Each structure stands twice: as C-alpha cells, then as structure tokens.
Amino acid sequence: MSTDTLRYFDYAATTPADPRVMEAMFGCMGVAGVFGNPASNSHAAGLKARDVVEQARAQVAALIGAEPSEIVWTSGATESNNLALKGFFEREPTRRHLVTSKLEHKAILDTASHLERFGVSVTYLAPDPSGEISPAAVKAACSHHTGLVSLMMVNNEIGTLTNIAEISRIVHAAGALLHVDAAQAAGKTAIDVKAMGIDLLSMSAHKFYGPKGIGALYVxxxxxxxxxxxxxxxGHEQGLRSGTLPTHQIVGMGTACELARIEMAADNERIAQLSERLLNGVRASGVVTQNVSLAARIPHTLSLTVDLPSFLPSMLADDLAVSSTSACNSAAGKPSHVLTGVGLSEDSAARTIRLSLGRFTTQADVDFAVECFRNAIERCMEVSTGGQDVQIKQLSNDVSVAGQLSGADVLAAHAVGFRSIVCNRHDGEAADQAEFANIAEVANSLGMAAHYLPVTSGDITVEDAATFSLLINELPKPILAYCRTGTRSATLWDMACTEQG
Incomplete structure (x- = not known):
C-alpha cells in the first residue's frame, strides 16, 4: 500500500480490509442485503442472516482446523483473551496457577494481573537468549497447581514464533490447559488446533484483512x-458470549479467513522476499541491527535498532507508517516490555523500529523505506560529525526530553526532525545556561515553534502537567522538551500520561 506521502509498514497494528471482504460485508448492510438479526428464527430475514453467520463460522474453523461449533464470536482478541483466562479461573476451584510470559500482549498481562487480585498465582516466563519462550521453561514452571498456560503464537513486536505443538504436550502432561493468543499468527502461519493440542485460541479479524471489532475464541x-x-x-454463542451478532462483521471475518486459507502460502512467499530485500537494504548502512535474528519467526515483522545516539524513530514518521515501541505506556514513558525482555537497554529500545509488511506491500514501498532509513542515518551522522552531542531521550512518537540546550543543540535537534521546543526550566538557574529568548530565536529562524513553560524542581503541580499536555496537543510534532537535566520535562510527561488515562 502506498500514497504520495506515506508508505504503510504497520500491518502488525492493523490491516486494510481486503476489497473482497468489503464486498461481502456490504451484502449484509442495507434493506436489500442480509441485514436481519441471526437470532430471529421466526422469519426469513433472520434465517438468512443465521445462514451466513454459520457459513462464516465454518470458514473461521477451517482456517485453524477446528469444528464450526467450537468457534465463539467476540469483539476481538482482547475480549477472547479475557474470556479464556477469566472464564477458566472463574470455574476452576483448585488449580489456581497461571503460566504466561513476560513478552505477552497487554491483553494477557493486564488480565493476569487482574486475576492475581482474586487469588490466582501467576508465573511470568522469561525468554531464552534467542528471544523465544522455550518448552523447557514451560516445563519448569508447571506444577500440579497449574490450571492454564497462556502464550502467544507470534510475538506482536518482534515476530518470533513459539513452539506451541511441543509446549502443548508438556502442558497436558501436567494436567493443565493451553490457551494461545493467535492475534498475530492467524492468516500468517499454519494453525491446526487439533494437531497442535490447543484448547483455547484467540483471533482478531483486523489483523488479517478483515474488519475491526470482530474476533473469535476457539473453545x-x-x-x-x-x-x-x-x-x-x-445466552448467545452456546451461553459463552451474549450479544446480538454483527452479521456484516462476522461475514467479513469469515471471508478474510477463507482468503487466508487459500492465499496464505503465496502471500508469505512474496512477503518473505520483500522482507529480505528491506532487511538487506537497511543493514547495508552498518548501523542497523535486527533484534532476535536467530529466533524462529514469521517474515512479516522486523524489529530493527539503529545504533546511532542521535537517531529517533520520529525521524521516519513523515514518510513511513511504522511503530515505535517506546511510546507512553499506561502511565509513563517506558520502554517496550518486550524489547527490554529480550535484552535491549532502555536507550536501544528507544531507537528501535517495528516494520511489518503485508498483502499490499510493494517492492516500491520497500525501496522507498530503505531510502528513508538512509536519509535519516545520514542526518544523524552529519549531526555527530558536526560536534553536537545533545543527549535526547524519546518518551513517545511525539515527545522527547533533553537537558540544558544551546543554540547549536537546537540546530542539531532541527537536523534530526524536531519541529517544536518547550523549555521547562527557569532562566537564570545556572550561569552557563542559554536564555530561552536565545533558544527561541534560533528555533524560530529554523521554522520551529518554541514555548516557555518553566516549572519548579520538586514542586510540579497537576496544573503544570495539564498545561504541558495542552502544549503537546497543540504544537507541531515531534517536540523536544528540556530543562537543566531533562528530569522535570520527563516528570511533566509522566503526569500528563497519568491524567489522560
């Protein structure tokens, strides 16, 4: 997929609906379509809707080797994960131990944390040196108290594959059940729930060219x-999930599953070739490292770290839709738990980009992305050879912080793509600091916005954070906030994130 201004490399976040999926969905909308309530058994409109829902259920089941009656419709993998974990432990009186991993999606980690408050003990497995969750680690964690093991088949940030078939044998030998989060796996790698020994499996349609808002739990x-x-x-869905079924979304998911079943092998071969071309192109710079490169993986997802101190993922934001995994997390700017879990430092995690390819990625998109990386790397090297050494910490795609700046530092910040400067220290705090007026003059001469919001160390108020948040929303991005050490600016960001949710 490409436009004149942006190339899309964030298929792991969501995918565009396939035109054939859209066509099938449109047939279930409007007075001339199959718009009835599938639960309305007393008239033809409802019966027609039920028929297409059941056809879609069979299509989903066929993709993963299940029986249609084992597919439960949900709003997506997050709900499926919640239903699997909470639903199991609500009925399990004795085996109150859950095994999962430190690399799971927040939909699992936050659910596990919730269960801990209700007496479920949780073991969080660490990855092995290759970045994978090993069967040996699962075996060591399981005991006669273990009721459920929950692991993702494909990691959403680094693309690693988990050996589910071997792990299932270990889990069942321990008398436990196995739940698999397959949000990133469905439609990208072969799944046979019977052969692999999976008891519960979560899916989201929008990860493989279906619509958002619909998913399934295999039970x-x-x-x-x-x-x-x-x-x-x-009492819908065999009593496991009540709610009027969204016929058009369900039909969209069924169609997406049918297309994936037929076209997955060809898609994967093409994507693997494009992924290799992209990887070779960016690694030619000598400063780009592929994370967990030795692990078993799908070709769709690349986790790349740029080994230059001045590199920021936001330098690519105008041209490439990619994911930076150092975004504001829950209440503060924290590095990705997945990246730190596989051994990256906080600094390296902040310089890491996830690129994910898909059905509509072209060779032209890949070559454009390689050129964008080259341009960003050249800018970083120019800053480095120019003698500027401003230390910048990225907190999100939009916000980074630094210590005291000089006019030369503003030039360097502009060179690597910053569009706004926010000063969070008072003028006159140190004899050698540049006055904000001088900083603003340099910034304005470069076309950058500059704003003065001084705060007092150790006495930052909620009102300060609210004002800072408004600035972040209004100013051109990315934004570099600074004070004497960067600590006050980071604290303002943490407080702003907390207030926002």
Whole structure:
C-alpha cells in the first residue's frame, strides 16, 4: 500500500480490509442485503442472516482446523483473551496457577494481573537468549497447581514464533490447559488446533484483512464446560458470549479467513522476499541491527535498532507508517516490555523500529523505506560529525526530553526532525545556561515553534502537567522538551500520561 506521502509498514497494528471482504460485508448492510438479526428464527430475514453467520463460522474453523461449533464470536482478541483466562479461573476451584510470559500482549498481562487480585498465582516466563519462550521453561514452571498456560503464537513486536505443538504436550502432561493468543499468527502461519493440542485460541479479524471489532475464541468441545461466560444477556454463542451478532462483521471475518486459507502460502512467499530485500537494504548502512535474528519467526515483522545516539524513530514518521515501541505506556514513558525482555537497554529500545509488511506491500514501498532509513542515518551522522552531542531521550512518537540546550543543540535537534521546543526550566538557574529568548530565536529562524513553560524542581503541580499536555496537543510534532537535566520535562510527561488515562 502506498500514497504520495506515506508508505504503510504497520500491518502488525492493523490491516486494510481486503476489497473482497468489503464486498461481502456490504451484502449484509442495507434493506436489500442480509441485514436481519441471526437470532430471529421466526422469519426469513433472520434465517438468512443465521445462514451466513454459520457459513462464516465454518470458514473461521477451517482456517485453524477446528469444528464450526467450537468457534465463539467476540469483539476481538482482547475480549477472547479475557474470556479464556477469566472464564477458566472463574470455574476452576483448585488449580489456581497461571503460566504466561513476560513478552505477552497487554491483553494477557493486564488480565493476569487482574486475576492475581482474586487469588490466582501467576508465573511470568522469561525468554531464552534467542528471544523465544522455550518448552523447557514451560516445563519448569508447571506444577500440579497449574490450571492454564497462556502464550502467544507470534510475538506482536518482534515476530518470533513459539513452539506451541511441543509446549502443548508438556502442558497436558501436567494436567493443565493451553490457551494461545493467535492475534498475530492467524492468516500468517499454519494453525491446526487439533494437531497442535490447543484448547483455547484467540483471533482478531483486523489483523488479517478483515474488519475491526470482530474476533473469535476457539473453545475445544472437550473444555467448553470449564469456561464461564463473561458477558451475560441473551445466552448467545452456546451461553459463552451474549450479544446480538454483527452479521456484516462476522461475514467479513469469515471471508478474510477463507482468503487466508487459500492465499496464505503465496502471500508469505512474496512477503518473505520483500522482507529480505528491506532487511538487506537497511543493514547495508552498518548501523542497523535486527533484534532476535536467530529466533524462529514469521517474515512479516522486523524489529530493527539503529545504533546511532542521535537517531529517533520520529525521524521516519513523515514518510513511513511504522511503530515505535517506546511510546507512553499506561502511565509513563517506558520502554517496550518486550524489547527490554529480550535484552535491549532502555536507550536501544528507544531507537528501535517495528516494520511489518503485508498483502499490499510493494517492492516500491520497500525501496522507498530503505531510502528513508538512509536519509535519516545520514542526518544523524552529519549531526555527530558536526560536534553536537545533545543527549535526547524519546518518551513517545511525539515527545522527547533533553537537558540544558544551546543554540547549536537546537540546530542539531532541527537536523534530526524536531519541529517544536518547550523549555521547562527557569532562566537564570545556572550561569552557563542559554536564555530561552536565545533558544527561541534560533528555533524560530529554523521554522520551529518554541514555548516557555518553566516549572519548579520538586514542586510540579497537576496544573503544570495539564498545561504541558495542552502544549503537546497543540504544537507541531515531534517536540523536544528540556530543562537543566531533562528530569522535570520527563516528570511533566509522566503526569500528563497519568491524567489522560
């Protein structure tokens, strides 16, 4: 996918709906379509809707080797994960131990944290040196108290593959069940829930060219009675998930699954070739490292760290839709738990980019991305050879912080792509500091916005944070905030994130 101004490399975040999916969905919308409520059994409109829903259920089941009756519709993998974990432990009186990993999606980690408050003990496995969750680690963690093991099949940030088939044998030998988060795996790698020994499996349609807002939980018929409903109402989906079924979204997911089943092998071969071309192109610079390169992986996702102190992921934001995994996390600017979990330092994590390719990625997109990396790297090297050594810490795609700046530092910040400067220290705090008026003069001469918001060390108020948040929302991005050490600016950001949720 490409436009005149942006090339899309964030397929792991979401995918565009395939035109064939859209066409199928449109047939279920409007008075001339199959718009009825699938639960309305007393008239033809409802019966037609039920028929297409059941056809879609069979299409989803066929993609993963399940029976149609084992597919439960949900709003997406997040809800599926919650239903699997909470639903299991609500009905499990004795085996109150959950095994998961430190690399899981927040939909699992936050659910596990919630369960801990209700007496479930949780073991969080660490990856091995290659970046994978090993069967040996699972075996060591399982005991006669273990009720459920929950692991993702493909990691959403680094693309690593987990050996689910071997792990399932270990889990079942321990008398536990296995839940798999397959949000990043469905449609990208072969899944056979029966052959692989999976008891529960979560999916989201929008990860493989279907619509947002629809997903499924595979529940093996052998364990369905052990899962408690988490959304009550009309008793839909065999009593496991109530709510009127969104026919058009379900049909979209079914169509996406059918296309994936037929076209996955060809898609993967093409994507693997493009991924190799991209990787070779950016590594030719000599300063780009592929993370966990020795691990088993899918070709769709590349995690790349640029080994230059002045590099910021935001330098690519105008041209490439990519993911920076150092964004504001829950309440503060923290590095990705996945990247630090596989051994990256906080600094390296802040210079890491996730590029994910998909069905509509072209060779032209890949070559354009390589050129964008080359240009950003050249700018960083020019800053380095020019003698500027401003230390910048990226807190999100939009905000970075630094210590005291000089006019030369502003020049360097502009060179690597910053568009706004915010000063958070008072003039006159140190004899050698540049006055803000001088900083603003240099910034304005470069076309950058500059704003003065001084705060007092150790006495930052909620009002200060609210004002800072407004500035962040209004100023051109990316933004570099600074004070004497960068600490006050970072504190303002942390407080602003906390206030926002």
């Amino acid at each position: 093996s018929r052998d364990v369905a009675s052990r899962i408690a409903c988490q959304m009550h109402g009309g």
